[in-house]
Amino acid sequence: MPSPHLRGDGALRLSDPAPGPRPTGDDTARLQHDVSRHGGSPVRPLDPRLERLLRSDGERDGAAGPVGRGGRGPSGAGDSDGGALGPAGGTGGPAGPDLMRSVKPGGYLWWYVDALSDDGRSGLTLIAFIGSVFSPYYAWAGRKDPHDHVAINVALYGAPQGWTMTERGRRALARDTTRLTIGPSALSWTEDGLSVTLDERMAPVPKPLRGRLTVRPVLQNNRTFFLDAEGRHRWRPVWPRARIEVDLDAPAARWSGSAYFDTNDGDEPMQDAFQRWDWSRGDLADGGCALLYDLTPRPHRGPARLLSLRLTPEGQWEEVAPPPPAALPAGPSWGVARGIRSTGPARVVETLEDTPFYTRSLVESVFHGETVRSVHESLDLDRLTSRWVPWLLPFRMPRRP
Numbered sequence: 447m448p449s450p451h452l453r454g455d456g457a458l459r460l461s462d463p464a465p466g467p468r469p470t471g472d473d474t475a476r477l478q479h480d481v482s483r484h485g486g487s488p489v490r491p492l493d494p495r496l497e498r499l500l501r502s503d504g505e506r507d508g509a510a511g512p513v514g515r516g517g518r519g520p521s522g523a524g525d526s527d528g529g530a531l532g533p534a535g536g537t538g539g540p541a542g543p544d545l546m547r548s549v550k551p552g553g554y555l556w557w558y559v560d561a562l563s564d565d566g567r568s569g570l571t572l573i574a575f576i577g578s579v580f581s582p583y584y585a586w587a588g589r590k591d592p593h594d595h596v597a598i599n600v601a602l603y604g605a606p607q608g609w610t611m612t613e614r615g616r617r618a619l620a621r622d623t624t625r626l627t628i629g630p631s632a633l634s635w636t637e638d639g640l641s642v643t644l645d646e647r648m649a650p651v652p653k654p655l656r657g658r659l660t661v662r663p664v665l666q667n668n669r670t671f672f673l674d675a676e677g678r679h680r681w682r683p684v685w686p687r688a689r690i691e692v693d694l695d696a697p698a699a700r701w702s703g704s705a706y707f708d709t710n711d712g713d714e715p716m717q718d719a720f721q722r723w724d725w726s727r728g729d730l731a732d733g734g735c736a737l738l739y740d741l742t743p744r745p746h747r748g749p750a751r752l753l754s755l756r757l758t759p760e761g762q763w764e765e766v767a768p769p770p771p772a773a774l775p776a777g778p779s780w781g782v783a784r785g786i787r788s789t790g791p792a793r794v795v796e797t798l799e800d801t802p803f804y805t806r807s808l809v810e811s812v813f814h815g816e817t818v819r820s821v822h823e824s825l826d827l828d829r830l831t832s833r834w835v836p837w838l839l840p841f842r843m844p845r846r847p
Contacts (some may be wrong), residue, residue, distance in 0.1 A: 512760060543633075545623060546622065553715075564703045570659075576592055589715060597613045598629070630645035638660065644656055644659070656694065661705050662688060674751070675748040681708065682709050721827055724738070724822070725740070738820075769789045770788070772788035775794060780803075
């Protein structure tokens, strides 16, 4: 972890708190810094080529929409290009996280949250895994039973810092339509949003990580995107924009900020389909968001695939002309390649995680005329499956019964 504060150059921070009253629950903190806007961005509603990459979970033609007061959206399905969906709360409705989704042998399922504090000093990611994709234990066991390889990963950035990812067996897993429990920690789907209770031990130094997170949607989405030509790997940005309240007892931390919530699942190991990917999400000044997913498949699995998307403040998905590739420096310690799509200069503001096979960073780029700060991930699956990397992981990823 590079610094106790999430800073890039000099005193630059993730976001500068706006003067005056704090935002309400239907507003989000701006991640951008010195935003510039230019009209005429080449955006359009999703065309049939991209529609073929989509399937709808739940209501037919349901897409995305803003969340109304009380964390609930208007009822009724939207049109084929987007629009409002049913309630954002509830017990496993179409806008929910689908906690009971099946996982095939060899496959995986995860739920992911990232968040950045309004004052620019703190951040986190949380990932709950069934069929832990980065687990050497799952690989060594032949990936026969994903339910016997479950984990909750939490990374804390800035102030305070911390890391935990304890793998557990199937006896530690319990789930129904409203609750996912892995060992002593749990994710609960409530009328108010997503409630997370954490009771973990950090690694390699076994200090406690305990507390609560509450994530509430601002923009919600019901569409699932296929990441490969065969449809074996899927991604759904459940809440592309959200708010979070962080209340940790150990290490002590209290903050609120902007957040994002998605889920990925697959019917086979990720490395069977992909060599690498670059992914990013960034909040836009108008209340929408930009999402880029740039995937390099295995040679026998077809050409490169790129999702270049904008979600409007009204919840409409728009296909955006893919920005050209922009070079970024490799990860500073392990040399993992990083890249992003940008219509202007791009730079790494902060490296949040730097590992042998992936990086997570804060990146500044230009998305069709607007300077955006995005949470960015680069994943190298060739590195993950190399002979030497799996032997490093148990030091940070212990396994418990």
